[in-house]
Every structure is written in structure tokens, then in C-alpha cells.
Amino acid sequence: MAGAAAPILPETATVYWRPRLDAARLRRRGRIWTLTTIAHTIPFLATAALLLALEPLSFPVAAVAVVHAWGIPALYANRGANVVRPRPRAAAAPERVAAGLLGDLLGHEARALHAGTGLALECGRLGTWLVGEAGALLVRPGGRRVDCWCVKVDADLPSGDRTAHLLLALREDEQGFATVANLAFSGAARRVRRRLPAAMRPALDAARARA
Amino acid sequence: MARLIRMDQAGHTTLAEWTAGDDAAVEAAVAAFREQLDAGYYAVVSSGEGHAEQVRELPLEADLVILRRPIAGG
Numbered sequence: 460m461a462g463a464a465a466p467i468l469p470e471t472a473t474v475y476w477r478p479r480l481d482a483a484r485l486r487r488r489g490r491i492w493t494l495t496t497i498a499h500t501i502p503f504l505a506t507a508a509l510l511l512a513l514e515p516l517s518f519p520v521a522a523v524a525v526v527h528a529w530g531i532p533a534l535y536a537n538r539g540a541n542v543v544r545p546r547p548r549a550a551a552a553p554e555r556v557a558a559g560l561l562g563d564l565l566g567h568e569a570r571a572l573h574a575g576t577g578l579a580l581e582c583g584r585l586g587t588w589l590v591g592e593a594g595a596l597l598v599r600p601g602g603r604r605v606d607c608w609c610v611k612v613d614a615d616l617p618s619g620d621r622t623a624h625l626l627l628a629l630r631e632d633e634q635g636f637a638t639v640a641n642l643a644f645s646g647a648a649r650r651v652r653r654r655l656p657a658a659m660r661p662a663l664d665a666a667r668a669r670a
Numbered sequence: 671m672a673r674l675i676r677m678d679q680a681g682h683t684t685l686a687e688w689t690a691g692d693d694a695a696v697e698a699a700v701a702a703f704r705e706q707l708d709a710g711y712y713a714v715v716s717s718g719e720g721h722a723e724q725v726r727e728l729p730l731e732a733d734l735v736i737l738r739r740p741i742a743g744g
Contacts, residue, residue, distance in 0.1 A: 470740050470741055474743070542744070556682060557682065559681070565719070581720065594744060610741055610742070616677060617681055619681070620678075620682070624738045624739060627722050627736065628738070639741060640743050
């Protein structure tokens with residue numbers, strides 16, 4: 460999808476300060492995300508351990524610290540899952556027209572998956588994408604890690620058109636698409652899966668199987 | 671017949687249709703195309719799964735040219 464001679468997504472000009480995202484930068488960002496999460500978690504766990512070591516009766520306070528240590532990564536994962544949550548619908552007729560156009564852009568398998576889950580599956584060089592209305596999930600090769608991207612079109616459009624906008628931009632320039640989008644979460648696919656609406660989970664399963 | 675469509679609140683709107691031999695239709699399509707690009711739209715030709723190309727001139731040989739708005743990080 461992207462290469463030396465590939466066209467550049469014009470929207471990258473609006474984020475000129477960001478280096479173009481490639482596989483190596485993506486891996487680095489993932490590692491930084493994991494380290495940051497650990498840095499948020501360790502102090503709470505250390506506090507809990509210290510409290511218990513100094514005074515076992517401080518167990519309730521230590522428990523609160525452990526809940527914080529668990530809760531912070533959970534909140535991040537929830538934020539990641541939220542990028543593909545469905546947005547409010549337009550009227551029925553525009554939704555139908557937009558769904559028809561999006562269906563024309565997708566292959567048979569991806570069209571069926573979108574009809575059931577609301578997410579459009581697209582294979583790229585960085586991994587397997589699931590494109591929603593206001594964000595996308597990138598399942599990395601191997602299927603264990605997912606990057607959640609917040610990216611949207613600023614216009615009042617039916618849901619199918621919102622997805623089609625992102626899908627076309629992704630197809631134009633995958634690295635540019637990831638450069639423009641904001642990273643909302645990077646981590647284990649199973650953590651995102653738990654927080655996705657149940658109807659969307661088969662799409663993530665399919666993307667993990669492809670990745 | 672080739673079509674130039676714009677994704678909008680109606681789902682999409684067909685702005686122009688043309689065939690290679692119809693000069694008047696081609697001229698009208700080119701004018702509509704330029705007007706939309708001036709209005710801030712990007713024109714894309716999707717050539718199957720995984721491939722799409724942004725175009726700055728109306729590709730007369732394409733079956734479908736789609737106009738989209740810019741995207742941005744949320």
C-alpha cells in the first residue's frame with residue numbers, strides 16, 4: 460500500500476511535525492506505550508507491598524493501591540476500544556445509500572464481516588486493519604498486539620460514508636494514515652477484545668486470524 | 671458509464687456521468703471535478719481491495735471517481 464514511489468496522503472501535511480510512521484517506529488511506539496503503562500502501575504504495586512510490609516493492618520489501603528494498578532491499564536484499553544464504538548446514525552435513507560457504496564468498496568468476505576460487526580477489514584503492510592466510523596484498530600502481525608487509532612472525518616455523514624472515508628485514505632497511503640491518526644492505545648489484543656461491544660468481537664477475531 | 675460521486679449527508683450524490691465519446695458530458699464532468707477540488711474535496715479512484723489512488727485530474731478511463739473530505743486525528 461505504501462512504498463518509495465507511493466503517493467503521500469495529503470492530510471500528513473497537517474501533522475508535518477510527526478515523522479512518517481513505519482513498522483520500526485510503530486514497534487518503538489508500542490514498546491514506549493508498554494513501558495509507560497508499567498511506569499504507571501509499578502508505583503501503586505510497590506506502595507501496596509510496602510504498606511503490607513510495614514503494617515499488615517493497612518491491607519485496605521494496599522488493596523486500593525492494587526486496584527489503581529489494575530485500573531489504569533484497564534482505562535487505557537477501554538479508551539482504545541472506544542475508537543471503534545458506533546456513532547449516532549443518520550436517517551435511514553442516507554445510511555442505506557452509504558452502506559451500498561461502502562459495500563461496493565469491500566470484497567465479499569469483508570462486506571459480510573462489516574454487515575455483522577460494523578468494522579471493515581483491510582490487510583496492510585503494517586498489519587491487519589479494522590476500520591470503524593471514527594477510528595481503526597491495527598492488529599500487528601502475529602495477532603497478539605493491537606494499536607487503536609483515533610481518526611475521523613469532520614463532517615456530518617452517514618456511518619457508511621464515515622467508514623468509507625477512512626478506508627479510502629488507508630488504501631491511498633497506509634503509513635500516512637497511521638501518521639495522521641492519534642494513537643489511543645497499544646497493547647494486548649485480548650485486553651481490547653474484552654472491552655469491545657460483543658457484536659464487534661468477531662471482527663477482531665477475524666483480523667487476528669489474518670494477521 | 672463513468673460516474674463522479676461525492677460522499678455527503680445524502681449518502682452520496684452523483685455530480686457527473688460521462689462516456690469517452692461524449693465531449694459535452696466530459697467537459698461538464700471535468701468542470702464539476704475541479705469545482706469540488708477547489709472546495710476542499712480529495713478525489714480518489716479505488717482499484718479493488720487494498721488499493722486506492724488520489725487523483726488531481728479527472729481520470730476519464732475510470733468507472734468511478736469518489737470525492738471525500740479530509741480526515742484528521744480524533
